[in-house]
Amino acid sequence: MGLHKRERGNKEKKERINVRNLLAYGEIYHISQALSGASKAGIRCEEKVRACDSSPCLWGGTCLDLPRQEYMCKCPEGRHGAKCESETDRSLAKGHLVPDFNGFGCLLLPRVPRAGRSLSLELWFLARSPDGILFYVGQGVSGQNASLAGDFLSIALVDGHLVFRFDLGSGPLTLRYPEKVTLGEWHKATASRHKRQGKLTLDNQKPIRAESPEPLSELNLRTSVFLGGLKDRNIEDATLVNLPGLDGAIQRLLVNREEYLEDFGDSSLGDGNISIYQGPPCHPNPCLNLGQCLPLLGDYKCLCPKEFRGKRCQTVMSAKEQGTPVKFEGRTFLKFPNLVHRSRKTQWENHFVVTLRMEPGARSSLILWLGRGGKRRKDFLALSTAAGRLELGLALSHKSRPIFLKSSHRVDDGEWHTVEVHRLKRLLQLRVDGGQVQGRLAPPGSRVLNSNGKLWIGGSDNLPDNLPPPYYDGFVGCIKSVHVEETELHLVRHSSFDLQLNFCEDGT
Known part of the structure; x- marks a missing residue:
């Protein structure tokens, strides 16, 4: 690598080639020295370049490295945006912030750990359109044949039906919930897989189950979590390629029972296609006396200042x-x-x-x-x-x-x-x-x-x-x-x- 041999008669000539950067498995490396015939140990990759090395986050935001040279900014209170460049409306910052998608954006979240044998998801969402991508994570296989080679797991709305799909390498499993969602209302989707077994339910109704094809039973995931849409269409799940992003809002995301949206107010709001949801149950704020509204699907919980109590913080203690x-x-x-x-x-x-x-x-x-x-x-x-x-x-x-x-x-x-x-x-x-x-x-x-x-x-x-x-x-x-x-x-x-x-x- 980096050394060509060219035959000229009986003589072999060595050419020196300068290699400045190396892209390998989604990471960029600086090469510290040129390669030549006199090189003893070959390539020395002394410095690994990460997306956060350029300090892209503004206003004191904390940069988190993601796969494929992506990054996410965790912004200080009162700031939001891909680089914390925007100021958050103070009236909204007092409560739990909910991302609102317009069908063209997506929210990048950290990759899912320990998903090989089992993975469970709980998603609280509101849809304004019957078609849209809710959740996607994949193996990160690049190239035109990604849909033929890589593992993935996805949740989407197709013609108003909730669709849960995953592929462990032996072929995809598709679970399509029979009842349609009601547009403009909050719903809770619960999807899980254990080895080859998949389960899907909507709003705590009767679940549907099925098994993916044999023999593989492990799920290999390397990409970030794509919420509400996709950043590019070179993905493993071919059914999502022509599907739009979510036109709606996502109130809560649990991955293996861990909150994935708890820091949304301090993290990236994407490229302008994601805003802060302003609608029921917490907008306008039903809590009195400076109480914070915590949305619970169609209901809410008021977190009251210490001097007040009650459903709406209406009672002086x-x-x-x-x-x-x-x-x-x-x-x-x-x-x-x-x-x-x-x-x-x-x-x-x-x-x-x-x-x-x-x-x-x-x-x-x-x-x-x-x-x-x-x-x-x-x-x-x-x-x-x-x-x-x-x-x-x-x-x-x-x-x-x-x-x-x-x-x-x-x-x-x-x-x-x-x-x-x-x-x-x-x-x-x-x-x-x-x-x-x-x-x-x-x-x-x-x-x-x-x-x-x-x-x-x-x-x-x-x-x-x-x-x-x-x-x-x-x-x-x-x-x-x-x-x-x-x-x-x-x-x-x-x-x-x-x-x-x-x-x-x-x-x-």
């Missing part, structure tokens, strides 16, 4: 409500959506700190619950009282038996106690009042806690069957504070329910 411990009376069930205290569902690790006071002589009961919902017992993490002591329960699969960890000290003495709960994969730990850490390891198997992200405090009236009997009784006592990871939950303001609560007079 008294001094007692702002700082006095909440009294739990056996039927005081508070639910907290995961988007309030954490943007991603906790699968690998959980950490809670609860300050509580249990009434002497109170029955065994449930204090904290994190599970999957439904009537069948699946994964869960629970904190309860059992015969005057605290007890942790953990199940990482509906097939495995739950494990339980009971505190060595009693807490039914009418005094305040601080309880620390920590789970790291299969390891469960409990500590009371800064004392010795107690631990127990779940049996080998699953290390992931799959939950619906909803945290219940004080008990729940929506529990599955076949749980320990104390779980079906609500906590009786007082709770002063609850911390989830590094964030403190306000028991009144953050709760999903606008309940009339009672308070413990003695907060000391």
Whole structure:
């Protein structure tokens, strides 16, 4: 390479060629020296050039390198655009920003890790046209024969029907949902694959399933995620080549249960074909008193300033409500959506700190619950009282038996106690009042806690069957504070329910 041999009679002549740049597998390299017949080790690629090396992001934006020499700018608050060049409307910046597509643009997001065996997607979208690309990711095979060689996974609207396709290398699988979407309304699409098995559902209706052709069962993905359209048409899924981009908006994207749009307000808005959605449920803002509107498909949740509560932050909180411990009376069930205290569902690790006071002589009961919902017992993490002591329960699969960890000290003495709960994969730990850490390891198997992200405090009236009997009784006592990871939950303001609560007079 870089060295030609030319025969002239019986003489061989070596020509020197200067090589300045090398393009290999989508990356550009500078060559530090020319090649010649005297070269000992051949090519030395001492410097790898990345798209972010030119510092394209303005106004202090952070540049993230993507495959194929692409980049994405994470912009500071109040800025947006491909290079953070535009100022965000302050009235919109106060809430959750939703990208709006006009059919000609696309949003580039980071590539999907660990998608070989399984991949799950949840997409909340609104469409104004019956045809459009929602989601695409591929293997990144270049050339005219890309559609014949590479793996891919895509979701699109075709004639109003939701279509989910993927190819593992043995031929494509196509799932077309029978019911059409309603234009101008919010929908939730859920698509997943495990090896060759694919599943698709719309708005929590009955799913449809099928298998891709044998024998291959691994999905190889290398490109960035293309949301709402495509940047070029040299892709593996030939059915998308002539399909327009989405004319509509995307409210939420979960990839393997992880948020992919949580930083949209700080990231690229593309090339002018993507704007900020201004429509129901959060525009105009229904939240009063400077509350932030969090869209939940066609509904919304108001994140209120600390002085207010209620569905629309319409109720002024008294001094007692702002700082006095909440009294739990056996039927005081508070639910907290995961988007309030954490943007991603906790699968690998959980950490809670609860300050509580249990009434002497109170029955065994449930204090904290994190599970999957439904009537069948699946994964869960629970904190309860059992015969005057605290007890942790953990199940990482509906097939495995739950494990339980009971505190060595009693807490039914009418005094305040601080309880620390920590789970790291299969390891469960409990500590009371800064004392010795107690631990127990779940049996080998699953290390992931799959939950619906909803945290219940004080008990729940929506529990599955076949749980320990104390779980079906609500906590009786007082709770002063609850911390989830590094964030403190306000028991009144953050709760999903606008309940009339009672308070413990003695907060000391």
